[in-house]
Amino acid sequence: xxxxxxxxxxxxxxxxxxxxxxxxxxxxxxxGDPGTWDVREVGDGNLNLVFIVSGPTGSVVVKQxxxxxxxxxxxWPLPLKRAFFEYHALTRQAxxxxxxxxxxxxxxxxxxxxxxxxxxxxxxxxxxxxxxxxTGGLADTLGRFAARTAFRGSDLSLPxxxxxxxxxxxxxxxxxxxxxxxxxxxxxxxxxxxNHHTAGLxxxxxxxxxxxxxxxxxxxxxxxxxxxxxxxxxxxLHTGSVMCTGDDVKVIDPEFACYGPMGFDLGMMLANxxxxxxxxxxxxxxxxxxxxxxxxxxxxxDICAAYTDEFTRLWHDERTGILYPRSLFEDxxxxxxxxxxxxxxxxxxxxxxxxxxxxxxxxxxxAHNAEFETIEDETLRAGxxxxxxxxxxxxxxxxxxxxxxxxxxxxAQSYNERDFT
Amino acid sequence: xxxxxxxxxxxxxxxxxxxxxxxxxxxxxxxGDPGTWDVREVGDGNLNLVFIVSGPTGSVVVKQxxxxxxxxxxxWPLPLKRAFFEYHALTRQAxxxxxxxxxxxxxxxxxxxxxxxxxxxxxxxxxxxxxxxxTGGLADTLGRFAARTAFRGSDLSLPxxxxxxxxxxxxxxxxxxxxxxxxxxxxxxxxxxxNHHTAGLxxxxxxxxxxxxxxxxxxxxxxxxxxxxxxxxxxxLHTGSVMCTGDDVKVIDPEFACYGPMGFDLGMMLANxxxxxxxxxxxxxxxxxxxxxxxxxxxxxDICAAYTDEFTRLWHDERTGILYPRSLFEDxxxxxxxxxxxxxxxxxxxxxxxxxxxxxxxxxxxAHNAEFETIEDETLRAGxxxxxxxxxxxxxxxxxxxxxxxxxxxxAQSYNERDFT
Numbered sequence: 001x002x003x004x005x006x007x008x009x010x011x012x013x014x015x016x017x018x019x020x021x022x023x024x025x026x027x028x029x030x031x032g033d034p035g036t037w038d039v040r041e042v043g044d045g046n047l048n049l050v051f052i053v054s055g056p057t058g059s060v061v062v063k064q065x066x067x068x069x070x071x072x073x074x075x076w077p078l079p080l081k082r083a084f085f086e087y088h089a090l091t092r093q094a095x096x097x098x099x100x101x102x103x104x105x106x107x108x109x110x111x112x113x114x115x116x117x118x119x120x121x122x123x124x125x126x127x128x129x130x131x132x133x134x135t136g137g138l139a140d141t142l143g144r145f146a147a148r149t150a151f152r153g154s155d156l157s158l159p160x161x162x163x164x165x166x167x168x169x170x171x172x173x174x175x176x177x178x179x180x181x182x183x184x185x186x187x188x189x190x191x192x193x194x195n196h197h198t199a200g201l202x203x204x205x206x207x208x209x210x211x212x213x214x215x216x217x218x219x220x221x222x223x224x225x226x227x228x229x230x231x232x233x234x235x236x237l238h239t240g241s242v243m244c245t246g247d248d249v250k251v252i253d254p255e256f257a258c259y260g261p262m263g264f265d266l267g268m269m270l271a272n273x274x275x276x277x278x279x280x281x282x283x284x285x286x287x288x289x290x291x292x293x294x295x296x297x298x299x300x301x302d303i304c305a306a307y308t309d310e311f312t313r314l315w316h317d318e319r320t321g322i323l324y325p326r327s328l329f330e331d332x333x334x335x336x337x338x339x340x341x342x343x344x345x346x347x348x349x350x351x352x353x354x355x356x357x358x359x360x361x362x363x364x365x366x367a368h369n370a371e372f373e374t375i376e377d378e379t380l381r382a383g384x385x386x387x388x389x390x391x392x393x394x395x396x397x398x399x400x401x402x403x404x405x406x407x408x409x410x411x412a413q414s415y416n417e418r419d420f421t
Numbered sequence: 422x423x424x425x426x427x428x429x430x431x432x433x434x435x436x437x438x439x440x441x442x443x444x445x446x447x448x449x450x451x452x453g454d455p456g457t458w459d460v461r462e463v464g465d466g467n468l469n470l471v472f473i474v475s476g477p478t479g480s481v482v483v484k485q486x487x488x489x490x491x492x493x494x495x496x497w498p499l500p501l502k503r504a505f506f507e508y509h510a511l512t513r514q515a516x517x518x519x520x521x522x523x524x525x526x527x528x529x530x531x532x533x534x535x536x537x538x539x540x541x542x543x544x545x546x547x548x549x550x551x552x553x554x555x556t557g558g559l560a561d562t563l564g565r566f567a568a569r570t571a572f573r574g575s576d577l578s579l580p581x582x583x584x585x586x587x588x589x590x591x592x593x594x595x596x597x598x599x600x601x602x603x604x605x606x607x608x609x610x611x612x613x614x615x616n617h618h619t620a621g622l623x624x625x626x627x628x629x630x631x632x633x634x635x636x637x638x639x640x641x642x643x644x645x646x647x648x649x650x651x652x653x654x655x656x657x658l659h660t661g662s663v664m665c666t667g668d669d670v671k672v673i674d675p676e677f678a679c680y681g682p683m684g685f686d687l688g689m690m691l692a693n694x695x696x697x698x699x700x701x702x703x704x705x706x707x708x709x710x711x712x713x714x715x716x717x718x719x720x721x722x723d724i725c726a727a728y729t730d731e732f733t734r735l736w737h738d739e740r741t742g743i744l745y746p747r748s749l750f751e752d753x754x755x756x757x758x759x760x761x762x763x764x765x766x767x768x769x770x771x772x773x774x775x776x777x778x779x780x781x782x783x784x785x786x787x788a789h790n791a792e793f794e795t796i797e798d799e800t801l802r803a804g805x806x807x808x809x810x811x812x813x814x815x816x817x818x819x820x821x822x823x824x825x826x827x828x829x830x831x832x833a834q835s836y837n838e839r840d841f842t
Contacts, residue, residue, distance in 0.1 A: 155647050160602065161595045167648075168589040174582045181581065181743055189749050209753070216760040219745045220767075226576050226743065227588075227651045227680075230644070259648075322602055322647065324640045328610050332630070339637040346641075 004067055005110045008080065011064055013039045016051055019111075020062070026106050026115050031057030046071035046367060047078065047255070052118060059120070060105060065112035065255075071367070078175055080112035082255045085173040087114050089257035092166075092232055096152040097145050100251050119250050122243035129239060129276040130283050130371050132292050134246070139299045141249035142242065142269060143306025150262040150347075151314040153232035155321040163321075167229045167259040176256045177226070180235065184357060185222040188364035189215050197364050198372075200382030200421050204389055205364060217396050221353040229259030237265040238272040238358070240370075263350025266307060270351065271358035271392075272369070273300040274412055278388045279371035282380055293416070297409050304405035308344060315340045352402045356395030359388050379421075386420035425488055426531045429501065432485050434460045437472055440532075441483065447527050447536050452478030467492035467788060468499065468676070473539060480541070481526060486533035486676075492788070499596055501533035503676045506594040508535050510678035513587075513653055517573040518566050521672050540671050543664035550660060550697040551704050551792050553713050555667070560720045562670035563663065563690060564727025571683040571768075572735040574653035576742040584742075588650045588680040597677045598647070601656065605778060606643040609785035610636050618785050619793075621803030621842055625810055626785060638817050642774040650680030658686040659693040659779070661791075684771025687728060691772065692779035692813075693790070694721040695833055699809040700792035703801055714837070718830050725826035729765060736761045773823045777816030780809050800842075807841035 011019060020026050021034030030037060032055040043050035047070050051062040065083040069076040087107040094101050102117035128135060155163050187195055189209055197205055208214065234241070235256030243250045277296045284292055315336070319326060324343075329336035362369045363385045372388075375381035391411060395402060402408055432440060441447050442455030451458060453476040464471035464484075468491050472483040486504040490497040508528040515522050523538035549556060576584050608616055610630055618626055629635065655662070656677030664671045698717045705713055736757070740747060745764075750757035783790045784806045793809075796802035812832060816823060823829055 155644070160599070160647065164592045164595050164598070168592040171585045171589040171592075174585050177585070178581070186743070186746060186749065190753060192748075210755070212750070212755045212759065215749050215755070216745075216757075216763065219749070219760060220763065223576070223651070223744055223764075224649075226581065228645075228649045230648045322607070323644055324637075325607060327613075328607065328636050328640070329633070332611060334631070334633045334636070336637075338633065339640060342637065342641065343644075 005080070007110045008067075008112065010049060010066055011051065011062070011111075011113070013041055013051070016053060016062060020053060020060075020115065023106055023115070026060060029058050029105065030055035030060060043070065047082075054118075059118040061102070061116050061118045063114050063116065082173065082176055083107075083112035083114060084109055085170060085176070085257050086253070086255035088169065089232065089234070089254035090114070090116070092153065093145075093149055093234070093251070093254060097148040100141060100145050100249070101254070102250060102252060119243050119252075122245050122248065122250060124240055125242035125244050125249075126239040126272070126276070126370055128244055129273075129296065130279070130374065132284055132288060134292075134295055135244040135249065136247040138244065138249055139302030140306045142251075143303040143308075144310045145251055146237070146266045146269065146303075147307045147310035147314065149234065150231045150265065151311055151318070153259075154230050154262065155323045157314070157318050157321050160322045163231075166232065170232060170258050171229075173256075173258050176235070177258050180256060180258075181222060181226060183365045183367060184361045185218060185225065187366065188357075188360045189218060192365070194366040195364055196366075196368075198378055198382045198385055200378055201363070201385055201389070204386045204420055208360070208364075208389060208393060211393065214393055214396050217353065217399075218357055221350070221357060221396075224261045224350060225264060225354070228261040230262050231259060233258055233260045234265050235260070237269045238369075239269075239276060240272075261347075261350050263347045263352075264354050266303075266347065267351035267354030268358045269303065270300060270408070271355040271362075273303070274355070274391070275359060275362060275369055275388055276371050277412060278384050278391075278416060279369075279375065282375040282377070282384060283371070297412060300412075301405045301409050304348075304408070311344060311347075312340060315343075348404070349399050352395045352399035352408070355408075356392035356399070359392030359395070363389055383419060383421045387415045387418060390418070390420050391415040426501065428531045429488075429533060431470060431487060432472065432483070432532075432534070434462055434472070437474060437483060441474060441481075441536065444527055444536070447481060450479050450526065451476035451481060464491065468503075475539075480539040482523070482537050482539045484535050484537065503594065503597055504528075504533035504535060505530055506591060506597070506678050507674070507676035509590065510653065510655070510675035511535070511537070513574065514566075514570055514655070514672070514675060518569040521562060521566050521670070522675070523671060523673060540664050540673075543666055543669065543671060545661055546663035546665050546670075547660040547693070547697070547791055549665055550694075550717065551700070551795065553705055553709060555713075555716055556665040556670065557668040559665065559670055560723030561727045563672075564724040564729075565731045566672055567658070567687045567690065567724075568728045568731035568735065570655065571652045571686065572732055572739070574680075575651050575683065576744045578735070578739050578742050581743045584652075587653065591653060591679050592650075594677075594679050597656070598679050601677060601679075602643060602647060604786045604788060605782045606639060606646065608787065609778075609781045610639060613786070615787040616785055617787075617789075619799055619803045619806055621799055622784070622806055622810070625807045625841055629781070629785075629810060629814060632814065635814055635817050638774065638820075639778055642771070642778060642817075645682045645771060646685060646775070647681075649682040651683050652680060654679055654681045655686050656681070658690045659790075660690075660697060661693075682771050682775075684768045684773075685775050687724075687768065688772035688775030689779045690724065691721060691829070692776040692783075694724070695776070695812070696780060696783060696790055696809055697792050698833060699805050699812075699837060700790075700796065703796040703798070703805060704792070718833060721833075722826045722830050725769075725829070732765060732768075733761060736764075769825070770820050773816045773820035773829070776829075777813040777820070780813030780816070784810055804840060804842045808836045808839060811839070811841050812836040 017034040038054040049064040068074040106115035241253045438455040459475040470485045489495040527536035
């Protein structure tokens with residue numbers, strides 16, 4: 001802890017009012033006397049302190065980084081600068097897709113603290129999917145968000161000097177990238193110390209870990225994740241990073257932001273919808289099951305359609321960067337549609353690989369998903385997780401052959417009928 | 422020029438002695454009284470001032486960046502910081518492949534000046550290939566250099582935090598990357614202002630510039646060059662960046678260094694050997710032609726073999742990075758040979774694409790090659806350049822089908838027999 005910045009101290013319910021009271025903008029947003037503010041610590045994530053501060057005129061969220069991984073404790077140090085990257089990611093996402101990420105009211109680098117918009121009555125999407133709650137506009141918002149942030153953060157759109165400077169900035173978010181590179185791409189595929197999995201999966205896990213061809217493909221995908229800095233990724237775009245009401249959708253928590261391949265965010269998001277899908281038999285009554293599973297797959301398919309539609313629109317309207325310049329295509333009377341089709345196909349193929357890997361790591365590595373983890377019947381859990389694992393393997397090995405969202409959905413439906421345990 | 426650093430001034434033959442005389446290490450290397458040193462300006466490149474400074478005990482080379490592109494003049498400003506990147510690239514190359522790049526004696530960032538080893542009696546490889554001079558050890562040195570710098574600068578070898586910090590550093594070399602992205606990947610494919618080409622090529626050039634499928638593939642390769650920062654590239658590894666005697670080989674001038682895809686340096690180097698090959702009918706007598714062309718192709722093929730051999734050795738002996746870790750393969754009793762084979766195939770496929778593009782830009786864009794440019798007979802020149810252009814197109818379109826160095830050589834031999842003008 002000796003290299004903490006001067007003035008850093010983890011905030012508490014008791015100290016927060018005094019800390020924020022001095023910030024005029026924030027104080028006037030909450031209203032009244034800071035001494036009377038209601039402060040609650042609500043962090044249920046893996047890494048940080050999160051407070052809700054309420055007063056007569058409003059509420060704000062205060063997110064503060066701890067110098068270690070909250071899930072594990074101070075045996076796993078993690079630098080405070082992740083708050084810096086989250087702040088910079090939020091400002092870029094707000095510019096690239098206005099209205100989808102929470103507004104930022106204040107950033108204090110030394111305190112590793114962001115004061116931001118309180119989303120209400122939003123709840124975490126992952127919990128809603130477990131509870132069987134539908135949300136309108138989900139696919140459009142998430143598909144567009146992934147497409148807009150991918151396109152507008154890349155050399156398809158930005159002046160390349162700006163993209164390069166930004167990529168250099170985010171390359172310093174190395175410790176959080178380390179977590180992704182380790183926990184997502186590596187640990188699931190051998191008996192790593194921090195791993196755990198449902199006992200009934202042992203035969204399936206042994207099979208996966210001895211599948212050299214699949215591990216090789218995963219490492220090809222890691223190579224792309226680690227070095228192919230095409231665009232600024234959210235970096236952790238799962239259903240726990242989405243907050244919804246019945247008809248509003250927000251994306252939160254981009255502290256894992258880094259420059260990486262366009263297909264990463266999309267693939268991770270699709271994986272989390274597929275895991276929600278596979279887990280449903282444990283959470284729905286027989287009478288509700290089909291309807292809600294069908295709805296999840298419909299959203300999954302529509303996310304892909306929204307992504308493709310928006311990426312296509314941006315390709316035609318905002319292609320101002322150095323890549324596929326109009327000077328070589330439209331200005332010569334030449335079509336760039338084949339280039340667009342091939343680019344979308346490359347993104348899709350990457351997304352399928354990342355999707356399969358995310359489906360693995362959430363069952364085999366350190367950080368599991370509530371939709372599986374909350375299934376108390378271990379036999380049932382193992383059976384559902386096994387479907388998910390085996391489909392992940394299929395995607396990794398055959399990502400070039402999973403042609404489109406329709407093929408992905410059909411694959412999920414077929415794995416949903418199978419028994420691997 | 423108002424943003425030049427304080428103290429920067431282009432050196433001259435008259436001022437250089439006084440400037441270096443104060444550097445004890447450099448002065449003692451040259452020996453004697455700085456006032457008596459022999460100073461010659463020998464820069465024949467496109468960008469910089471280059472001096473040779475000689476005295477009683479030795480000689481050094483002094484390379485100083487100008488704040489503009491020397492080839493074009495001060496209408497094209499170019500930042501002095503490229504000397505900073507050249508210096509840092511030289512130190513990394515010296516560590517990754519000792520003895521192949523010139524030793525650095527002094528670096529002055531404000532003066533954008535590097536004092537380095539004087540290579541003698543070395544001459545530029547490009548000129549030697551025009552003159553029909555053979556060099557021993559060429560393929561081994563160049564193939565190993567490309568493999569060692571590629572492997573040892575990547576996440577296959579370096580701690581990833583070090584690779585990321587270094588990639589971030591070199592992302593600031595943005596103006597030199599701009600030159601590559603513009604002159605190499607974009608300008609050749611439309612009627613850009615700085616282009617020129619041999620008049621007799623007009624029909625071939627028109628065909629190339631209307632080949633939408635090929636232009637699309639070139640832009641896919643630009644996407645990889647611009648964002649896929651796998652390893653530190655030399656960035657300009659052509660036969661003008663190699664100095665030789667009959668049996669010694671050095672690599673110079675890495676000011677275009679940036680992090681990019683592994684296949685780039687290899688592909689650019691192969692392209693320059695192929696251009697030397699195609700130009701030979703203009704430079705050799707009928708009796709010498711076949712022997713020297715065969716020798717060039719032999720070197721080309723052996724470069725590929727040396728690259729593959731060295732990369733393979735490093736894969737087995739120095740794979741200490743986050744990619745394809747031994748914990749997932751050898752430590753589990755699993756082979757990583759398929760991963761190696763696939764990685765080498767991916768590098769090769771990229772190299773073939775970059776090779777084809779380099780073959781185009783040296784005939785169509787701003788900076789041409791002496792081996793073609795010095796051919797006074799325009800009809801002959803156009804015919805040889807056309808073979809080179811058409812083979813470049815073939816490589817770009819069919820890079821996935823040009824399986825290995827043998828296939829590349831056979832392709833060159835077949836294009837060497839054809840007439841496109």
